[in-house]
Amino acid sequence: FTLEHRGFGRVILSITHSFQESSYLEQMNALFTQYPNAGAGTSARKQAVDQVNMNIEWIKSREQNLHDALDATLRQ
Numbered sequence: 921f922t923l924e925h926r927g928f929g930r931v932i933l934s935i936t937h938s939f940q941e942s943s944y945l946e947q948m949n950a951l952f953t954q955y956p957n958a959g960a961g962t963s964a965r966k967q968a969v970d971q972v973n974m975n976i977e978w979i980k981s982r983e984q985n986l987h988d989a990l991d992a993t994l995r996q
Contacts (some may be wrong), residue, residue: 922959929961936968940975948972 922928925949934949948969952958 924966926960929958929964933964933968933971934959937971938975940979942976945972945976947971956982 932948936944939945939948952965952969
């Protein structure tokens with residue numbers, strides 16, 4: 921495996937698919953800045969960043985609803 925290997929890009933995408941915190945996104949961006957030559961893994965890196973951004977936004981947009989639902993359940 922090298923950084924330019926396509927499989928490495930897929931591994932990054934697989935590992936990061938459930939990341940939902942901005943600190944993980946910052947670490948990913950720092951890694952990609954430190955090692956900018958992604959070769960065949962460029963697309964997978966972009967997909968990974970996009971997925972983490974979507975996860976963060978999904979949590980933000982539903983967090984209050986989740987809290988409300990849990991509070992309602994606990995009050996029953």
